[in-house]
Amino acid sequence: MAIRVACCVGYLGEPEPVAFWLGERRIAVRCIVDRWFAPTQRWFKVDADDGHLYVLRHDEKAGDWELAAFTFRAE
Numbered sequence: 001m002a003i004r005v006a007c008c009v010g011y012l013g014e015p016e017p018v019a020f021w022l023g024e025r026r027i028a029v030r031c032i033v034d035r036w037f038a039p040t041q042r043w044f045k046v047d048a049d050d051g052h053l054y055v056l057r058h059d060e061k062a063g064d065w066e067l068a069a070f071t072f073r074a075e
Contacts, residue, residue, distance in 0.1 A: 001066060003066065040061050053071040053073065
């Protein structure tokens with residue numbers, strides 16, 4: 001699912017997510033739990049302010065962001 005992401009300059013000067021939008025809803029990233037790299041992609045597992053975990057994928061060549069996975073955490 002394609003998403004819009006707000007970034008800051010992070011590790012090695014590369015963009016890191018600080019918030020993203022699901023439709024009109026803005027979700028802030030509380031922390032990056034994990035990250036991993038592929039030759040043309042960067043992946044971020046993030047803990048969001050809505051209490052859930054998300055995996056975001058950034059295609060560095062195209063500049064596109066995508067929601068790759070979602071984990072519901074019951075409160």
